[in-house]
Amino acid sequence: MAGRVFVTGIGIICAIGKNTGETLASLKACRHGIGKITVLDTVHRDELPAGEIKLTNTELAALAGVTDIDMNPRTALLGMIAAAEALQNAGIDPKDNRFRTGVISASTVGGMDKTEINYRHYEKGKPYNNFVLTHDCSYSTEQIAARLGFRDMVSTVSTACSSSANSIMFGARLIHHGLLDRVLAGGSDSLSKFTLNGFNALMILDKHHCRPFDKSRTGLNLGEGAAFLVLESEEALGSRTPLCELTGYANANDAYHQTASSPDGYGPFLSMSDALQTASKNIPGFNLRDISYINAHGTGTDNNDLTEGIAIGRIFGDAIPPVSSTKPFTGHTLGAAAAVEAVISILSIRHNTIFPNLNFNEKIEELKFEPVREMITGVTLKHVLSNSFGFGGNDSTLIFSAC
């Protein structure tokens, strides 16, 4: 079991862009997507800012090339759009059956956007009771796979906010084990009243634009989006040039509490350490000082930023690379977050740019670093580390390397 895993295509839809080009333009212009909620029908629309995609389901369906919005939850529509772009970006024709291709997605919301509206109306029959068929996470994944025409292997991961890091990791391992040649791996989550109110009940939402790693931070902004990577084996890659390589990955568990991280950030420390270890096995002469940039989980909550920061300090000592959280741009896209931030990390590598950690003013006292305040351009990024930490202490880290 061996072999390298390359990224040959990326696709994304989020609050700052309907595709990779728009997303990149927004990042470069420091144009964030956090604001009042206008599409989701919620009483909190004016109180709780979010990274909402300003398109209705009908408009998303048009972009995705489907017409039946009753049987396509928002999560599925977002996923179709991002997955199609990734495929196109990789130059892959789904009908090309020389290579075994899988679709490994991730979600926490699934079809909840339809369920929460129709839950009390199922007795009226169709289309009200369709939510029973469209609710669970696997349905959205299968709609994505069906739209693109893939059947070899389809699966879905759900581990809260680290979900799509784990789907990407599973995809890479399926290639390593020789079970698949290519994997469309990523995640999708739409905004929903369920998650918005859930996080609000936990009192970890910021009523203003979030401030990751800032001393005065008070919480996160939710977001929605989807992102996919096309992962390929060396053989499937052939003579084509990849975007970058997936050289390190790991999942560990904090095993401390259902929602809070341990005070010393043990889980994050483990996931980063293990990912760095994988990278050193895959890259000759690799040293943790070779990490050029960390795209942090950096949600803006009191607990996460402190514990993630402590863990980064423990690992990197006095050689902490530039760190930024891009969640002030996109919001926290939950199950899609790791994939969204993987795409942003890859854009960083490809465009020699470190995107800033918006809204930062004052350093957290306990931490040894402050995040990147201003965009840094013209910088060669050899290896980028991306963190995603979820409820249930589920901590994952991915490392992408320039080719």
Next chain:
Amino acid sequence: MTPQILNESLKRQQRMELIEKLKLEIIEVLNLEDIKPEDIDADAPLFGEGLGLDSIDALELIVLLEKNYGIKIEDPKEGRKIFASVRTMADYILEHQKK
């Protein structure tokens, strides 16, 4: 009995009744099935030792405070002080409850 002494006595009575009411509400909202009000010491710590409640329970108590007493707590970190014991909860309610 002077009016002041009567007043003090009424306040003590009010606090005691509120403490007993809170014990029942805490048991219900936190699903403490095997615990009876007499098992809870009004001054014992609710978090850490004592009843051993955690941060999720603190959030539930914040909802309780708003639902049953109309008192809104904006910052969850305030909870630790307010919910130190049943007595500190009662004192906070008596001080802040909208009439």
Next chain:
Amino acid sequence: MEAYIRGTGNISPQATFDKALFLEEVRTYDTARLQVVEPDYKQFIQPIQLRRMSRLLKMGVTAAGICLRDAGIEKPDAIITGTGLGMMEETEKFLNNLIDNQERLLNPTAFIQSTHNTVGAHIAVMLGCNHYNLTYVHGPVSFENALLDSLMRIAEDPAKNVLLGGIEEITMTHFVITGSMGFWKKSLTNTLDLLKDKDPGTAAGEGAAFFLLTATPDEHCYAKVKGLAIRFNPDYGTVAPGFVQEFLAQHGLSPQEIDLAILGLNGDPDSDAVYGPLLESFGGKVPAAYYKHLCGEHYLASSFALWLGAKIMKHGKVPDVIRLAQSNAGGQVRHILIHNHYKNLHHSLILLSSC
């Protein structure tokens, strides 16, 4: 990729949590909703934790505990779970709360425990297990995906073990809503007659089944998981005998060498018709069995089938209650083939061999 089953823990609509027993007493139901037979959770979980746990969480954590005890292991090297619908009770609680209170003053506990990885996470906290912890949620093949990941983990590091689990619950609301869409039998007087009842629909079930997998056998060993295949939308009108033959050939076996085929017949005529050609190809020479009259139909039913296969290997007997009418008695059981499908869209095969 293969692994040995060193321990099991199963909470199901049969009294399966007692590892000494093996279907000596069979529970039958006169309804199309089979609910689990629950142990005394206080024996496994402390009151301060128990008070807040949903039913599925209690089931999952307890089944995992029983499994680890059975395997003689305190802390596994990985925890991998599968669930299709996830924590339904907590999801419904929070959703109802949200709707009834117009999104105001909501209790957070139900939301926190509604995430799909809650059971895996809780097990990790209770054991202080910092290792790999994943949850697969791909409907009827959630368990197979979790099993695949487990086999991959063991191949990556044979020194490590994996705690694998499948968990699913049927809430009253979900049963009623899906019933209104024709999923379940309208009138079922006895689950033992599930296959005889020619009305459309099946019986709903639930359960939590855990397994401790290792690279090497020992005296605890139940069975070896020799092979796994998952097919999505295979375009077969039925279970193609070819799919089975190809799979067995990869493991050096022919269908005639299978001592028992455990099939996912569930009493729904359309669903069961899918097994016609396969049973025909067996020609009555491969003893066949079914199990969904014991555990009900649900996304994680194949985890019950794996438990069944493992127990048959361990106890050396095939319970009469699972035998399909036309199959013969059979002698020693060295190879068991487990097939499951869901609405002919998802097919899976698991091959078990003796240790």
